Amino acid sequence: xxxxxxxxxxxxxxxxxxxxxxxxxxxxxxxxxxxxxxxxxxxxxxxxxxxxxxxxxxxxxxxxxxxxxxxxxxxxxxxxxxxxxxxxxxxxxxxxxxxxxxxxxxxxxxxxxxxxxxxxxxxxxxxxxxxxxxxxxxxxx
Numbered sequence: 001x002x003x004x005x006x007x008x009x010x011x012x013x014x015x016x017x018x019x020x021x022x023x024x025x026x027x028x029x030x031x032x033x034x035x036x037x038x039x040x041x042x043x044x045x046x047x048x049x050x051x052x053x054x055x056x057x058x059x060x061x062x063x064x065x066x067x068x069x070x071x072x073x074x075x076x077x078x079x080x081x082x083x084x085x086x087x088x089x090x091x092x093x094x095x096x097x098x099x100x101x102x103x104x105x106x107x108x109x110x111x112x113x114x115x116x117x118x119x120x121x122x123x124x125x126x127x128x129x130x131x132x133x134x135x136x137x138x139x140x141x
Contacts, residue, residue, distance in 0.1 A: 009101070010094045013062060013131075015087040015109070021076065021131070022069025027091060029058040030104055032138075059112060059132050060091070066117050066127040073131055077114045086110050089133055106135035 013021040035053030079085060089109035093101040112134045117127030 009096075011062065012092040012094055014090045014092075015076070017088070017090070019072070019076065019087075020069075021072055022064075022067065023094070024062040024064040024131075026063040027060065028063075029060040030091070031058045032056070033058070055137070057135055057137060059134050060089075060106065060109075062091075062131045062133070063128055066129055070116075070129055073114065073129065074116070077111060088139065089135065105139040106133065106137075107139050108136040109133045110135070 010023040010025065011027045012023055015021065033056045035056070037051045037053050039049040039051060041049060086108045087110070089106040090103060091106070092103040095101050110133065111131065113130070113132040115130045117129050119127060
């Protein structure tokens with residue numbers, strides 16, 4: 001039976017084309033918001049001019065259950081202390097067969113937060129880790 005598009009998606013993440021951070025199960029924050037400045041023209045009461053201002057890119061938050069690739073993320077986080085260490089991050093949407101459906105490249109990405117899972121042998125929850133990236137915009141294909 002064929003797999004429906006959009007089901008069982010995974011998100012592959014690489015930095016600078018060669019640092020593979022493995023597959024992630026959730027990706028939030030691929031977006032941009034524009035400040036809008038309103039200008040009321042004297043004598044024109046029928047409408048207000050709305051002009052675009054600065055862009056603000058949202059923080060990209062990646063989440064996954066703890067797995068064999070989690071060590072790569074921990075290594076990356078340990079390197080973040082290097083001043084000015086920025087990356088070109090590529091987020092690829094993969095279908096159930098591992099075929100790329102869509103992708104986004106983030107300019108000057110910087111790790112802003114990493115949360116390792118809480119570990120509790122008595123707990124029944126899945127151990128999730130999260131990685132957050134800030135960036136300066138999207139790069140063309």
